[in-house]
Amino acid sequence: MRSFQDATVLVTGASSGIGEAFVRNLAGRGANLILVARSADKLEQLAQTLSQQHNVRIDCFPLDLAVADSPETLFEQVNSSNLSVDVLVNNAGIGYWGNFTEGEIRNFQQMIDLNVRAVVSLSYFFLPAMIQRRGGGIINVSSVVGFQPIPYGSVYVGTKAFVLHYSESLWGECRKHGVTITALCPSTTNTNFFQVAIPDERAREIRMQKTPKTQSPDFVVEVGLNAFLRGKNHVIPGLASYLSTHISQLSLVFARRLAVTFAGSLFDPDK
Numbered sequence: 220m221r222s223f224q225d226a227t228v229l230v231t232g233a234s235s236g237i238g239e240a241f242v243r244n245l246a247g248r249g250a251n252l253i254l255v256a257r258s259a260d261k262l263e264q265l266a267q268t269l270s271q272q273h274n275v276r277i278d279c280f281p282l283d284l285a286v287a288d289s290p291e292t293l294f295e296q297v298n299s300s301n302l303s304v305d306v307l308v309n310n311a312g313i314g315y316w317g318n319f320t321e322g323e324i325r326n327f328q329q330m331i332d333l334n335v336r337a338v339v340s341l342s343y344f345f346l347p348a349m350i351q352r353r354g355g356g357i358i359n360v361s362s363v364v365g366f367q368p369i370p371y372g373s374v375y376v377g378t379k380a381f382v383l384h385y386s387e388s389l390w391g392e393c394r395k396h397g398v399t400i401t402a403l404c405p406s407t408t409n410t411n412f413f414q415v416a417i418p419d420e421r422a423r424e425i426r427m428q429k430t431p432k433t434q435s436p437d438f439v440v441e442v443g444l445n446a447f448l449r450g451k452n453h454v455i456p457g458l459a460s461y462l463s464t465h466i467s468q469l470s471l472v473f474a475r476r477l478a479v480t481f482a483g484s485l486f487d488p489d490k
């Protein structure tokens with residue numbers, strides 16, 4: 220695929236943050252869009268503004284993707300609207316940070332349902348037509364934390380490691396069909412993500428002080444879309460993030476225990 224002009228791109232988690240940045244960028248590149256998230260009003264507003272601005276078609280499907288059968292429902296709704304998806308952006312995701320045993324099991328299960336199960340299900344439903352057409356593909360939003368075990372983020376980090384390995388494995392299966400799978404691995408990005416991940420304001424401030432440099436969603440998305448067009452299996456936006464991720468990989472090779480303990484000292488909510 221050389222460009223997104225006239226392609227149809229489905230973006231999950233399109234109502235805010237990185238997902239909204241995907242939608243704005245892709246509309247500017249001439250893509251028709253299918254927007255998915257729970258907030259119907261936000262999706263409709265975004266669709267109305269951007270379809271007029273860029274003369275593209277935008278359809279909205281408000282859905283809770285953490286509900287077991289909603290990926291299949293979405294697939295059926297998209298098909299019955301006579302839409303065919305060239306590119307799927309699995310972006311919707313949530314995080315919870317804190318002591319594992321003090322967290323709510325329902326929150327962890329919801330996170331696994333959204334960050335893992337929905338990603339696998341949507342890929343499973345939309346990928347065969349891409350393979351048949353020999354084009355397009357999937358961008359899965361993972362994270363730099365997918366490379367690095369981090370105490371106090373165990374379940375979230377586990378979901379993002381899954382997305383990274385799943386995407387790269389699938390990239391290896393699909394490239395012979397002319398279909399690209401790219402894992403986009405941002406570091407801390409300026410969105411609403413941490414309001415859900417760390418609901419306590421003081422704890423959130425402390426966490427953010429430990430990672431003062433945040434990236435803009437627009438930058439993350441621009442890098443992600445260009446990497447996809449170049450057929451990359453994964454991409455880490457920003458040189459500093461790229462280097463620190465690879466240095467942490469080296470320390471994991473030589474001193475895995477030490478690297479995990481160091482990460483834990485950064486993210487311990489009691490310190």
Ligand SMILES: NC(=O)c1ccc[n+]([C@@H]2O[C@H](COP(=O)([O-])OP(=O)(O)OC[C@H]3O[C@@H](n4cnc5c(N)ncnc54)[C@H](OP(=O)(O)O)[C@@H]3O)[C@@H](O)[C@H]2O)c1
Nearest residue numbers: 232234235236237256257258284312362407408410411412
């Ligand atoms: N921000 C960061 O520092 C960072 C870093 C690395 C990776 N990421 C990843 O980037 C992705 C996007 O997060 P973000 O930072 O843009 O956060 P965000 O601003 O909170 O956006 C999350 C999006 O997911 C949607 N969503 C949440 N629960 C949903 C559900 N059950 N069903 C359908 N949609 C749902 C939200 O819309 P509704 O509430 O309207 O449903 C929203 O559009 C996530 O996968 C996250 O793990 C973020």
